[in-house]
Amino acid sequence: DVSKKNTDKIKKICYDLNLDDNTEKLVLKGNAGGSSFYVLSPYGEGYILDTIGLDQAFVSFAGDKIQKAKLFVNFYDDNATGIGRGARYFLIEDRYFKKGKPYTMNRIYKSMLPRFQGSSSSAAFDYTWRDDTSTKVDEVVDEALIPEEYRKFLKEQGIVLGEEVLLPFKSLGIFHFKRTACDLRHPNSKYGMPLLSGCYDLLWSYDFAFSILTKDLQVGRALSFIPTPLNGNQMLAQQMG
Numbered sequence: 001d002v003s004k005k006n007t008d009k010i011k012k013i014c015y016d017l018n019l020d021d022n023t024e025k026l027v028l029k030g031n032a033g034g035s036s037f038y039v040l041s042p043y044g045e046g047y048i049l050d051t052i053g054l055d056q057a058f059v060s061f062a063g064d065k066i067q068k069a070k071l072f073v074n075f076y077d078d079n080a081t082g083i084g085r086g087a088r089y090f091l092i093e094d095r096y097f098k099k100g101k102p103y104t105m106n107r108i109y110k111s112m113l114p115r116f117q118g119s120s121s122s123a124a125f126d127y128t129w130r131d132d133t134s135t136k137v138d139e140v141v142d143e144a145l146i147p148e149e150y151r152k153f154l155k156e157q158g159i160v161l162g163e164e165v166l167l168p169f170k171s172l173g174i175f176h177f178k179r180t181a182c183d184l185r186h187p188n189s190k191y192g193m194p195l196l197s198g199c200y201d202l203l204w205s206y207d208f209a210f211s212i213l214t215k216d217l218q219v220g221r222a223l224s225f226i227p228t229p230l231n232g233n234q235m236l237a238q239q240m241g
Contacts, residue, residue, distance in 0.1 A: 032053060035177065036053050036054065037051070038051060055072075056072040061190050067096075068094075070094055072092060073093050091159070095174065104167055109139050109140065110137065110138055178192030179195065
């Protein structure tokens with residue numbers, strides 16, 4: 001039966017792509033950022049499907065079509081001993097059209113990690129960044145300079161660095177999910193509106209109040225605000241101490 005064969009084929013594709021979990025991630029990340037993306041990539045004889053949020057993608061549109069994208073795939077921390085020696089390696093994927101055909105290119109970037117140090121006493125708290133390094137991000141051209149463990153991971157994933165690869169799609173293989181048709185706070189945006197978009201001011205107020213509470217706990221005292229008409233009321237002052 002042709003119908004059953006097609007159904008079984010579709011089920012297998014969905015299973016191989018882990019579509020159930022990826023769809024749940026797509027919705028959750030879309031709720032958080034307003035938009036999220038499916039990213040389809042060739043892998044061996046098949047494909048793999050990833051789900052990324054708005055904070056992992058810089059996307060350029062031509063109308064409603066994605067014309068170019070820079071994707072933050074993952075990172076690896078090299079926790080070398082000694083101040084100023086720790087580094088973070090970022091895997092960035094560029095997807096773009098060239099003469100009407102979709103291409104991808106992977107690159108590794110490196111950033112040194114500043115050190116966080118602090119001291120405390122009964123009287124004061126002192127926390128500072130000790131930045132003995134340059135915090136700028138540079139592309140790593142020589143693969144030999146990438147930590148061995150991370151090189152092994154890239155090889156296992158079949159990721160080739162610094163080479164332009166033709167994608168087997170008509171598009172860039174990136175599919176945009178929007179939680180809403182538009183973002184009312186940014187009318188010209190191509191993205192959707194986050195689920196908590198209307199709560200920014202409330203969340204900021206709560207964060208501010210929590211920060212003040214933390215300070216009060218540290219110094220062992222607090223400020224209390226009372227209405228002006230009650231200020232200077234001797235009877236009230238006696239009752240409240």
